[in-house]
Amino acid sequence: MRAAVDARGVSVEIDGRQILADASIRVSSGEIVALIGPNGAGKSTLLAALTGDQARTRGTIEIAGRPLEDWKLKELSQQRAVLLQENGVFFPFTVEQVVEMGRAPWQRTPLDHDDEEAVDEAIRLTDIERFRHRQVPSLSGGERARSAFARVLAQRTGILLLDEPTAALDLRHQEDVLRLARQRAHAGDAVIVVLHDLNLAAAYADRIALLSSGRIVAQGSPREVLTVERISDVYAQPVEVITHPETGATIILPVREAMSVGRANDDSLPRTTARSRIALPRKASS
Amino acid sequence: MTAVDDRSRTDAPESSADPLPRTVTARRRLLLIAGLAIALTAMALVSAGTGQLYVSPAEVFGSIMHAIGLDLGPLPAHPNGESALWTIRFPRVAMSIVIGAALAAAGLLMQAVFGNPLADPGVIGVSSGAALGASATIVFGWAFFGEWTIAVAAFITGLAATFVVYFMSRSGGKTEVVTLVLTGIAVNAFTGAGLALMTFLGDQAAREQIVFWQLGSLNGSRWQQFWIVLPLIVVGVVVAFVISRRLDLLSLGERSARHLGVNVEGLRIVAIVVTALLVAAAVSFAGIIAFVGLVIPHLMRMIIGPAHRPLLVASVLGGALLLLTADLVARTAVPMADLPIGMLTSLVGGPFFFWLLRRARRSAGGWG
């Protein structure tokens, strides 16, 4: 199958510092690839290289079979949508207006007939109907993040590049975002998503690329990448990897000292249940 | 806004979203734009008739209608009415309309480019940069481009000033309020020194003209000047209209705008050149009139929101109305005296700027 995104040997240097070294990643249509790794590992930088925002010192990048440099900006915007890690809006646009901006690439094309429908659908899917007429600067962090995600969905491109789309979201909306990504992949889209929640990555990604200090140190199926040794080592935090007794899902938990609240009670419960009660540390908005 | 309500009802059914606001916004835009257009027309008739020699609005209307070959309305009763209108009043009214429009459009463009609602050609020194070019033309008697020389020189120095501010004050795709204001101080100090030098070098007549620029005035507007600035301003406003959709996308930040297909650097350069063109056209004959570009787009944004296309139309009309009104006040407030209009706009705009600064500081980082 032809790759939607094909990056080979990409290196990025900023001010003489190697930020990304020899990264290769290939994503086909219908696939979700998760980028994981500690803060500062180079995930956003890799994404910036894939969008063409960040100049690279070496390597080639192809989008839908054509070198990145050969695309016109407008054509490229009809191929891939990008959600950045930070999503500010300078003036008090309403949520609806911001989502409509996602339709800009299709202006004056036959597809601009779908504008209203695409906007309404994106708003419905991201559950932002209730504040679609509010001004973005007045929203909470998570609401703003969902509005930005809706804009990306409304763009209706075959490739989605998402930088921490779940970072600011509550439990349900995190699942929503990845369910939507899953649906888009089923429909034939290619998705690259940066995640900090390893359980989400394990549950939704077809493949995971683990970055550490600017290098992709492992790439493969969640089961291959998410091993106790590798994750403990890369994150400098001991973890245990458990298989859910019923669903068989992979669960990654940091190893915690025996000091958690209500420990005495938990001992009376079956081990797996006790574990599943522990909340994972989650990165707040960055 | 029902911010608190909305947020607490996390589980409220979807039905709480009403489908109305899209049409409400459209109606509000239409009302504002129509209202401004009507007010502008009425004000123009009143202003043209007001002065030492009074001509009623009906007579002003009649005079215009007769000039375009329609036998509508009465002609001015006063024997000198017709000539007072056509040689003195109309050129001045026309100049104030196009210059007000130009300044408001220029302010709007700068705010979009800087991602900052506090940008204004007067405040950040573009106007005085343009005035420097204009005054040099007078002092040195340049005439490379005939009667256009003043405008061309003003454009070149105005453009230089805009680029200086642009490169000095931006970081990470936006401009912090403090940086913008401080850069404005620096640019104004520099162009002020240039204007002082021109005042020193120039003869009596040139000096008077430079002082007059620094104050800003529409006194002595002539048709010839109007026909020079009109095409520049029309071109500027039309280009601004064409790029207005892309300016909306720029509000998402330069990277996101790029991801949506906008050539950000190209767009910025076009916007900056158009700003300089508009400011130069305004400054060439009317001098520095500050704050119109700040006050008008801001007021309009509060009424119809930040979408640039309707905002541009409303700002152009609003700027024209404001300057037309200000000019009427300037020439009638004190009997037998013509106050500098730049002084009037600053008198109103200065406190408004204070208020905006305070607001911008309160809303996190001046995002607007």
Ligand SMILES: Nc1ncnc2c1ncn2[C@@H]1O[C@H](COP(=O)(O)OP(=O)(O)OP(=O)(O)O)[C@@H](O)[C@H]1O
């Ligand atoms: N413009 C820049 N100049 C200098 N260093 C930079 C620049 N941009 C990124 N870096 C550095 O490159 C490294 C990788 O940054 P990047 O933003 O890609 O990390 P990340 O993996 O996305 O981290 P996070 O999980 O915190 O989002 C970091 O150490 C960062 O400090």
Ligand SMILES: [Mg+2]
């Ligand atoms: Mg990042």
